Each structure stands twice: as structure tokens, then as C-alpha cells.
Amino acid sequence: MAQCFDSRPTLVGATLTLRPLVEEDFEPLHAAASDPLLWEQHPQPTRWQRDVFRTAFFEGALASGSAFVVLDNTRGEVIGSSRYYEWSPGTREVAIGFTFLARQYWGGSSNQEMKHMMLDHAFRWADTVWFHIGVSNWRSRRAMEKLGGRFSHEEAKTLFGIEHVNAFYRIDKPGNLPVRGDLVEN
16 A cells, blocks of 8 residues: 555545635635634634734645645535644554634534545545644534544644644544445545
């Protein structure tokens, strides 16, 4: 199996599409991120502000080369973002994170659909997928547990020169992973 992780696919699901982020996505992505309630439990709660969003999220997402915009298939609108990072071919591990969805997509199936598409893709190369969640972000931690994520440990990570304590969750590749019929990769 190839050790080169494909971090820029287009993933198409029943209600969402994830496609690689481009510079022109700034305005619609910031519109989706501009609700202060999205960030109230986040280690960086001012991320909804335009300048903070650009410097502390968007520029890093674009530079990563592995970030997505999340589109609502019915409306064709940008509703959030996520990305792969920290691919380790030696241990066959990758992380998924820097994820947010517009508030109207909370509590339904959108987060699960998005993460299942990303997990299905990641497990083509990885045996373990990690999620690093701000230790006080209980909303995201509960969502991770609903997805089957298992709490592993807490660890400090530095982001933009500031150390934050994260809760580490993991999902391991299931044996004989079935191919999901609702996933199309371009």
C-alpha cells in the first residue's frame, strides 16, 4: 500500500461535499464562521472576528494544503471546514481537525456524515485517526464520542505560539472496512 497520503480529495456524500480549500473561499467561509457561538468553547474564542479568522485559521488552512470547505449539496453553500494533518507514514496515523460547521448544521447528521467521509478516505492509508480537541470544548468532545472516538489522553499542543491543553481521541481502522456506497471521490 502506498505511503503517500492523499490529503486533497473531493469527497461527495448524500448531503455534503468536501472539496479542497482555495483562496477564493475566504469570504463564504468567514461568513459561515462569523457566529461567536461557534467558538465559545474553543481555545481561541475570538476566531469569529474577521482578522483573527484570516490569520489564525484561514491562512494556516490554505498553507496546509489539506484543508477542505464543506458544502451543503442542496443549497451549494459553504457551511464549514475541516482538514487532515500530522500524517505519519511510519505509524500509519493521521489527524482530522480544525473543524467547524455553521450552527444550523449542529445536532443533526452533518458532522457525522463529514467525519465518516473523512475517516473512510483516511483508512485507505491510516490505521489510526487522531482528533485533538480543546479540553474544555465539551460540545466537540461529546460529538467525538458519538462518532465512536475513544478518549486517549490530555496533552499540551502549541498553536500560534500559545500552548493549549487538548483532549486526544482516537478511532482505529475497523477490520475489513466496508466500502460506503454513499461516498464518491474525485
